[in-house]
Amino acid sequence: MPRRRRICLILAVLATAAACSGSASQRASGADPGTFAREIARPAAPPDAARLPILFVPGNLGSGDQFGVQAQRFTSNGYPADRIAAFDYDASDPEPPAERIFTGLDTEIARLLTLSGRKAVDLVGQAEGADLAVRYLASTPARAARVAHLVSVAGPQPAGPPRGVRTLAVWGIGDPTRRIAGAQNARFPTDDRGELLASTGTFKQMYQFLTGEQPFTTEVTDQAGPIELGGRVVLYPANAGGGPARLELYRVDPRTGRRLASGLRSFVNLPPDGTFGPLRADGTASYEFAVIHPGEPVQHFYYQPFRRSDRLIRLLTSKPAEEIGGGMTASPRQTNLVVSRGQEWQGDQSRTSDQLTVDGHGVLNPANTPRSKLTLRVFLFDQGADGVTDLAAPLPFYFAVGFVTGADLFIPAGDRSVAVTMTPRGVAAGRTTVQVPAWPSSTDRISVRFRDDTF
Template sequence: MKLRRLIASLSAVSAVLTACVLMTPTAWARTGDHRPVVFVHGFSGSGSQFETQARRLTSNGYRMGLIEAHEYDSLFQTNTREQVYTGLDERISRLLARSGADRIDLLAHSLGTGLMQEYLRSSPDRAARVAHYVNLDGASSADPPGAVPTLAVWGEGSAARQVGGAENVRFPDQSHTQVVTSAETFAEFFEFFTGRPPRTTAVVEERGHVSLSGRALLFPSNVGADGTRVEIFRLDPRTGTRKTKKPAAVFRIGPDGSWGPFRAQGRAHYEFAVVWSPTSVHHLYFQPFRRSDALVRLLTSRPGEGVGALMETSPRHANLVINRQKEWWGDQGAAGDSLRVNGLELLNPANTPRTKRAIGIFAYDAGVDGVTDLTAPIPQFFSQPFLTGMDAFLPASRRPIAVVSAPRGGNGERDVLMVPALPSSEHRMSLTFDDYIG
């Protein structure tokens, strides 16, 4: 009897091993698991552009730890193209080893599409490790790069753009970054990856606690903010002030910028303070996360450096940088956006025309004269891709600043962030609004 059981056990083990050896990529996909997903951003981008889609993926059963962004310096001052490709090779190897998957699914946006087309064509071995490629509002191509099955998603602009031999989908009412973050794009690439529509295109709220992690990065190089400290404070949502003097968590930032995980309340408001020195703190504010998130990006710069250093400061006024991964439209009337700061409408046809594709707004007292003038954008910011600048006098005081976004397509929904009116001579402040409704 014992010998018979042993023979049966060995036969079962042999059958399992044989099945594993003979399992084809198609068979692996039928196991019900999902392949790892890697997103490659465009010019001046980061993993922030894929944050909402990662939340939608996990809302549909994907594992958060298998969704990553491959970040690089899009000015190529701290890395070469080949270093970007070598780093991607290493990332794919790690994800495949961690997941046991046969291949990854790859997405790229704008400048990143040109890089990924070149990457997939550079080596048959590289192309063989990618199951699907999604080309988001970027470079056209005569054929699918590396013969990898390709989905191309296009927003507003010329209908002549295409990837030959690929599935080409067009959303002519969506702008350049909106194409990356929209629910419509998500539905397209989810079905392309899995062969079925998603259960939901919403970001499904998790009850209770959520896990948050990410990177503190220098903008736009995506180099880690090495030597800084990230302190996380829970806020009073009515005033934006800290509920406690002691932070809820502290993370020391190394060369890669990574921090976390942090166990947060999903509906709570938090401040992420990037501490450069006792007299130089960058305060970053977000809407409640509501779902676990591993792509939280704290974009900062060294004191006195970067585009933020162009903002004039004083102890009399506060400076705000307001971000959203969906362009602000100030010239589309009822079909556009509204963004009010202490009741003042910031957006208008001059500083946020649809053609500007602005996702970052720099608002401060230009000239330090205590006067607001929104008749024209501030040139040094408006000349930068995806950025705009506005002369708005926001007094530093004990009264909080109310920032209210009424996004287009939101049926009157308003997103509100209350932040302290900190003097710009000592504090930098960045606010990030969600790019989706709900």
């Protein structure tokens, strides 16, 4: 790495550390975090225009936001945010039509090459997405020539790197003998597929493989100044475009989840493919996205502060008659929640189970979130609208869906806030709470998305 760039990065990391220390003091004093953000800059690594674009391909029932935390780690190390993209396809089909997907990959790679002025991209695939990436490269020499590196996370075992494209294979839990001959193979034998994709260990392997250098940081560092938010509204799990619709972005009070006075920051009339952004935002603030389809319930999405620009946001929506698991019971008396993150929820580990509480009620247990379920999304609602909570067994129509579970939890709707608290792997230091308004489920749906770098 050139000496000048190395010095710049060291100074950026030191400045970030100093700013984070100041941030903790500011929170303790109760000062307005927005004021603090204006007073103290928190620089990140300077963008490096020489970096190749990175394109992520998710696995079955996945979407582009699963690569979000890794994208932010890359940008914390100097990757331009607009050069990291994700390719969405119909991930509800276990055997999607390959050639249609390959044509879509052609288009997205061409876009990234035009944007960056580079001659090749780096391709990252997870599980079934890695299998598609391998088959894509093997399909024609011209396609392989536009890809400099392949990273396969929990993917297949081809006989060797497809058409000689340099390959890193990252393996998690399972058969310890898996490998791709002629590729670089890295192993994290205790990680399930979601955790493997989001881990700092995988990031370090990817960064070194793609750049030939060690990263300066494996953290998501705070970005100085305004950030940009972008992505897609999609119909889950087909990942079809969620437009046309209206998308509204609100700044909310983190203590209640309620919209601040004059809190509307942006609004967008979504095109059919659901793309939006970049929208200007503040990395220290809490936000709500609201997706409005005429005649349908409003779908609200609540996030922890983003900290950095994020171009891989995926707002997973559904039509009322096409909801996964058959649809949640709706009633003006109750609030319905969908809580998600990119690493699996585990409710059956003796000492390291995740804890997810809603208004103080623990909802995860060995029955509804065993480790083997690989749960990423938890659907919480009052089955039958009887006002009774029953967490003894999972809701079968949700538990039968891959990476999803459901629990019968009565959450009263009304003029109040609901506290949704995650304690990852039972570690109290990582405990995080997102407050949301208790919207009635007859007119409103709520999703909460926790960050993946809180472990």
